[in-house]
Amino acid sequence: MNDLLVLANLLPGPRHGYALKKQASLVTGRGEMHNNLIYPLLRRFQEKSWITKRAAPGQRGQTRSMYTLTKKGKQELLRRLGQFSQKEAASENNFRLRVGLFDFLDPETRQRILSERDAWLTSRQERVARLSTALNAGRWGGEVLSFLAQQIRMERNWISRMKRIV
Numbered sequence: 240m241n242d243l244l245v246l247a248n249l250l251p252g253p254r255h256g257y258a259l260k261k262q263a264s265l266v267t268g269r270g271e272m273h274n275n276l277i278y279p280l281l282r283r284f285q286e287k288s289w290i291t292k293r294a295a296p297g298q299r300g301q302t303r304s305m306y307t308l309t310k311k312g313k314q315e316l317l318r319r320l321g322q323f324s325q326k327e328a329a330s331e332n333n334f335r336l337r338v339g340l341f342d343f344l345d346p347e348t349r350q351r352i353l354s355e356r357d358a359w360l361t362s363r364q365e366r367v368a369r370l371s372t373a374l375n376a377g378r379w380g381g382e383v384l385s386f387l388a389q390q391i392r393m394e395r396n397w398i399s400r401m402k403r404i405v
Contacts, residue, residue, distance in 0.1 A: 240333055241272065245280050246316040247340055249290060249308035255297075256281060256304060281306055289315055317343060323352045328359040338401070349405045357398045364391045 241263070248254060248262045259281075260272045284290040289312030297303040308316070320337055321344060327333040334356045341349050370376070371384045 240330070240336060241276060242280055242284075243316065243319060243336060245277065246284070246289065246308065246312060247320075247336070249306060250313070250316075250340075250343070253305045253307040255295070256306065259306070284312065287315075288312070320344060321348045323355050325355070325359065328355040341405075346405050350402065353398050353402050353405065357395060360391050360395050360398070364388065364395070367391065 244263050245259055248259050254262070256274075256277055260274075260277050263272045263277075281290065281292070284306075285292055288309060290306045290308055292304050292306055294302050295305040320340055323333075323337065327337075334352070337344070337352050344352075367384055367387050371381070371388070374380070374384075376384055
């Protein structure tokens with residue numbers, strides 16, 4: 240997912256590596272992306288001609304590398320965003336990244352992604368219901384199962400609304 244996130248952050252225009260790291264941390268809510276992750280990704284993208292790199296002056300007189308998404312890179316990003324397997328459907332982050340980039344995807348792809356996530360949530364909802372009836376989870380375990388069931392219902396309602404507006 241990190242590769243999709245970095246490429247997607249180049250959609251609005253050129254960025255330097257530090258800005259890409261900061262943006263990724265804002266989007267994911269996790270800590271800052273480590274240099275040992277971001278810069279090897281950027282090198283790999285350059286080798287595949289998905290991005291270009293050029294030198295630009297920094298704010299304090301230093302030289303910074305600016306990265307720009309190429310046409311080939313945008314095509315690859317859109318192709319990969321459109322791939323949405325059961326594994327991706329099980330990941331909140333993979334799903335939300337794609338929803339956040341729905342403006343770049345065609346309506347058919349949007350519907351497919353929403354349907355895949357909804358199918359995964361349906362099976363999860365069934366598992367949580369079985370657990371609730373099969374286990375004596377106690378007071379706090381019951382609270383957790385109730386919370387999970389509520390989360391699933393809320394997300395399925397959200398997906399249902401999005402399906403109507405796609």
